[in-house]
Amino acid sequence: MKRILYSLSLLFSLLLSSSTLNAYDSATDHLLEGTIICSGAETKAQAAFDGEASTYYSTNSPAFGWVGLDLGEPHVITRIGFTPASGWQGADRMFLSLFEGANSPDFMDAIPLYFIGERPATGEAAVADVNVSRGFRYVRYVGGTGSYCNIAELQFYGHAGVGDDSRFYQITNLPTLSIHVKDNILPTVRGEDFESNSVLIYEDGTMLQEYPIQFRVRGNFSSTHENKAFRMKYDDGKSHRVMKGGKNESPAKCKKWVLINSYRDKTLMRNPVAWAMAKRGELQWTPWSQVVDLVVNGDYRGTYTLADAVTIDKNRIRITEMTETDTEGEALTGGYYIEADNNYSRETYHFLSSHGNTMSVHEPDEDIMQPAQFQYIKNTWNDMENIVFGKDYTDPEAGLRSVVDVESFLRWFLISEFNGNTDMICQVFLYKERADDHFYTGPVWDADLALENDITTYPANERMDWTYKVRQTGKYSQLVSRILSDPSVFAQLQEIWAKLRKKGAFNPEDVAADVDSIRREIRASADLNFTRWPYLNQELSLNPQVPGSWELEVDRVRNYVYNRVAWMDEMLSYGTLRKENGIYQIASGLDLCTFSQMVNEGGQNDAKAELVSDINMASYNADFNPIGTSTAPFNGTFNGNGHTISGLNLTGGEAVALFSYCGSCELQNIVFDETCRVEGSGSVAMLCGNVRNGAVTISGVENHGTVVASGNAAGALVGSGRLLSVFTITNCSNTGSITAQSNAAALVGTSAGKLSMENCFNTGVITGSAEGKEFGFATKSLVINNCWDYTSGQTLNMTPAQVEDGELCYLINDNAGKDIWRQNLDNGRERDMWPVLRKTAGMVYKKDGIYTNILSSLVPYRYFKLTFTQLQGGQNGVLQFAEFDLLNDVLEEAENLSGYDGPEGFGGEGWINATDDNVGTKYCGSFNGNSSFLFDAGSEISVYGYRLYTANDTQSSPSRNPSSWKLYGSNSRLDASDAGWQLIDERKDDWTMQPTNYEPYDFYIPMSLKTLTLSKQQAMLLPGEELQLDYSYTPLTIQNLSPKWVSTDADVATVDEKGRVVAVGLGKTDIVLSVPSISTLRDTCSIVVVKERPGHRYYQFAIDAIRSGGTIQLAEFDLLDAEGKEVTPLTLYAYTGSSVDSHPHSDLLDDSYYTKYCGSYSAGTTLYIYIDAGKKVTLSGYRLTTANDTQRYPGRNPASWSLLGSNVKSKVPGSNVWTLLDRRENDNTLGAVNYTPYDFFFTYPTPIIPGDVNGDGLTSLLDYEAMRAYIVGKQVEGFSAEAADINADGKVNAQDLMRLIHILTEE
Secondary structure (H helix, E strand, C coil), rough: CCCCCCCHHHHHHHHHHHHCCCCCCCCCCCCCCEEEECCHHHHHHHHHHCCCCCCCCCCCCCCEEEEEEEEEEEEEEEEEEEECCCCHHHHHHHHCEEEEEECCCCCCCHHHHHEECCCCCCCEEEEEEECCEEEEHHHEEECCCCCCCEEEEEEEEECCCCCCCCCCCCCCCCEEEEEHHHHHCCCEECCCCCEEEEEEEEEECCEEEEEEEEEEEEECCHCCCCCCEEEECCCCCEEEECCCCCCCCCCCEEEEEEEEECCCCCCCCHHHHHHHHHCCCCHEEEEEEEEEEEEEECEEEEEEEEEECCCCCCCCEEECCCEEEECHHHHHHEEEEEEECHHHHHCEEEECCCCCEEEEEECCCCCCCCCCHHHHHHHHHHHHHHHHHHCCCCCCCCCCCCCCCCHHHHHHHHHHHCCCCCCCCEEEEEECCCCCCCEECCCCCCCCCCCCCCCHHHHHCCCCCCCCCCCCCCCCHHHHHHCCCCCHHHHHHHHHHHHHCCCCCCCHHHHHHHHHHHHHHHHHHHHHHHCCCCCCCCCCCCCCCCCCCHHHHHHHHHHHHHHHHHHHHHHCCCCCCCCCCEEEEEECCHHHHHHHHHCCCCCCCCCCCEECCCCCCCCCCCCCCCCCCCCCCCCCCEHHHHEECCCCCEEEEECCCCEEEEEEEEEEEECCCCCCEEEEEEEECCCCCCEEEEEEEEEEEEECCCECCCEEEEEEEEEEEEEEEEEEEECCECCCCCCCCCEECCCCCCCCEEEEEEEEEECEEEEECCCCCCEEEEEEEEEEEEECCCCCCCEEEEEHHHCCCCCCHHHHHHHHHCCECCCCCCCCCCCCCCCCCCCCCCCCCCCCCCEEEECCCCCCEEEEEEEEEEEECCCCEEEEEEEEEEECCCEECCCCCEECCCCCCCCCCCCCHHHHHCCCCCCCCECCCCCEEEEEEEEEECCCEEECCCCCCCCCCHHHHHHEEEEEECCCCCEEECCCCCEEEEEEECCCCCCCCCCEEEEEECCCCCEEEEEECCEEEEECEECCEEEECCCCCCCCCCCEEEEECCCEEECCCCCCEECCCEEEEECCCCCCCCCCCEEEEEEEECCCCEEEEEEEEEEEEEEECCEEEEEEEEECCCCCCCCCCEEEEECCCCCCCCCHHHHHHCCCCCCCCEEECCCCCCCEEEEEEEEEECEEEEEEEECCCCCHHHHHHHEEEEEEECCCCCCCCCCCCEEEEEEECCCCCCCCCCEEEEECCCCCCCCCCCCCCCCCCCHHHHHHHHHHHHHHHCCCCCHHHHHHCCCCCCCCCCHHHHHHHHHHHHH
């Protein structure tokens, strides 16, 4: 290539046409010359520098081309000049092209100098100042895609020097991200990394980040467009913050970052807007983002969103990053990052869950994933689904809340729904931390179809259903629906939204302002983007509208978020309450506050309301005003449905209670727990403060909280009533403390009207009561029937023992003639200390003078009768169920159960269908208060439970489910009306069976715990090591077992509530497992913590007896390591005794069952086998395998033998280098079977610690005192002479005592 000099006449004309100069200084800057460099033909490139506007440079390809200069040394470029080729295409082809400077000839370190962001004038020369302070040796012009790099003339001006990094160029006000890929490759295929370099310029060109990266195409649908989505990964071995030092510096310091292309999103801002809403929604983590102008290989690619990748980091997904060694114990439990993914099969590690969800596993990374890790997360996810879809999923302790982090799930759901993201369940990120049983959800992601950009939901604000139901990934929508169907979960969702609304996080004007702010930020970039990608007026993918301009596209998003607030308010009943069948549904503390406001201020004092979940008032006491006022008393109905109110704390003057003033009303089925407290001056109660007139019916209310009146009148249920008040109170209790200066009583402080109380009891302390008025009092009329208290003269009296052992429960029910109260005593559930109204608690029976929940004594029966006595729809109607099965103690169905009589049912749907093992058929027939079904198990079996399946259309006909029934057994084939049936189990008013189709529901017969067994009985650990103890128990019909773990010496080893043992110090301790709330059973694992784990390299297997005869044989001998795995390889280094031809001693160790050792044996002799394990190993046992013909010659099996270990290679049987590990005498374990392995396990002798004479695992002053006493002839209990003989001379004397002093001094 030749050197060229620019035309002076052309230079003069360019200077005349230039605009105001910024960086260019004529005193120092000049037209630069250099060697022409280009991507095309050198001869063509000269046309760009020949001073002739009539000639031009052009490449053969429209895709990528460039032309420039090698200046020989760095120069600071201060101005460029350029002239488009003649003709109308010349100017068009320079539009959106870029000038770059570099100091590497491959331009991998190139920096943008100037971007042609406006169409230049056709055929006219132009100049532009360059405000880049760094010096470059190589400079070039890069033609935009499709331009053939056409340019007529090109000039660079500046001065020699390396410059500095104080100033750089941005294409628009947005940061400019320029990426150069090695060999100028433009990645097009998803998943392949390319060596690249990145330059990010920000803060108006005053800051720059340059790093080597790996660059690849990413995404699913987004990877199929021409302007693809990308991922970049820093490749300098370090993590970095993006835009470090800038106003929008990324919180995360990471390697991986994504570039979102927004192809389907013509606003170019749906992801930033969606994340702005997520920040308002206070998600645990919302990805950082910055909209940028992207350049790849000098080619302008448009407006992209640079954002956090979803990876593990303290500022992203904050979980433990696993390694390939995390394959057992607590380390195996996390952290995992997984995804419900509609493209899951693309990932290396993926699975279809047990409930049909398509899951991929991202962390641990595929490069380190171990089989045990993949299996663990797969099993754990399936276990989670089984709980969520199980019948007890609403249980606050054992239900979905035990495996799903509800808070993160709801915030993800809330923001995804606010954004109207129809792809929300096509890509759901979830994670699980180590030692945490919960799956967490988030962040929100992939919003290109959100914010009303999907025709399937357009217009979104008129769609009165949740967005997640629009599209499906596996069965994830069913999982979401199931979680939300828990009333307490949906209440929590409403609560979250209400709190956000009250703090102003979602004011319509503010969310709209977020859109306007982003609009202003990216407007200039958006104009360029749609010049580069002219599809603004095209209908793409699922676009519901094509308004024709970017501003109108953004207006649609702005209007959507503004209006979506009201839509969410309606969906979540913000500011009001949801109604069902005219009854207000109260699911949270916020709802209760709203209900109070509606009654007190909204004139709805005759409203009907019910609790649909337990509620905690701890966060709402300041906002709550007691329901009912003196001028507008509550005259409606309130049904707690057995739910618990906790955290209610009220203080005030008169009539302080949940219901301050009541008229004629019904209050029922509410439990106030021990965290509730109400305090006032007078007429104070937990339930109702004061009734002036009206009939008040109270039933099924339990109070365990505290009531305090500084003045007159306090009671658990009612503070006071006036002359015209009438109270009817049934089936209520108080265990809380009631205090007043006067007129304190258990249930009703005082009333001038009428009072009736029946089937109630009190165990609480009453302070300030009048004699004869301790339980409740009324002036006009007082009736007390079947009510109980410890000392009150108004009631029947009982003792604390009668309360705890179930007798009170039995007596109240017996006197009432019906089962009202229940109490868990011995049914395997946590014991109740007093009677409760909870329907899941056990009914109390009296058997042989003992009060019990257990009807059945595990008598095996062959024949069974199932009698239904009530439906969920009432006493009469239609009964249906699909299948009935009996269960054993491990919840397996009885194999041979068949029906032999029952109601005929409607055509083809008779009793025979109940046991046909087909849930697609059912029994369905008329019901008039009693229907009995008879079954034959084929033989006598012990029944621990039974299973009922709902039918094919139960969802639409839930009233057909049974609600009360009895199960009987017999060993005679009886008819339904025959005497002789023995009652096994009964259920009354049981609504376990839900309105679901084909759903199994298990009912467990109350049983006491039979067995409780730890997975290990003993273990040896080193300090710092951990051991996970598991346990098993029977019968499995006992659910939600709450075991207690205790270490008898926490200085040796600790144990947590999940059975994880951590060795702390040397010594011995026992880990004790028990379930004291339901049983006296316990099991123990002995733990020894030692400085060094015992083990040996060499082993002696000595056989000194066989079963019979004169021949001995075995196929294999194996050693088992601490985990029970075979130690390999084993080498035979010596032996005694003879062998038969082709059956040598070495065949014992050849890893083949089909060979064997066989030789002659003489009684009274010992056969020695010496084995080298190759290294020191700690064993759990060993394995002997019988030979090919042992069934024919069982006498050849060994009967007595020993296994010894040594770390010295010896062939001398009696040498003191050998340690006895296991001894078997006259052992007949080895059976008369061929090719069968038998495992023999042993534990190492506890190592002797020199000086630990008392055997507590430590050397201490206690050992010194014991040894001194022993030496002078005193008796010392538990003294170990072996540990005392520290110098190993066979004696215990003063020399050993001096050595012990030395040991103690060193310690």
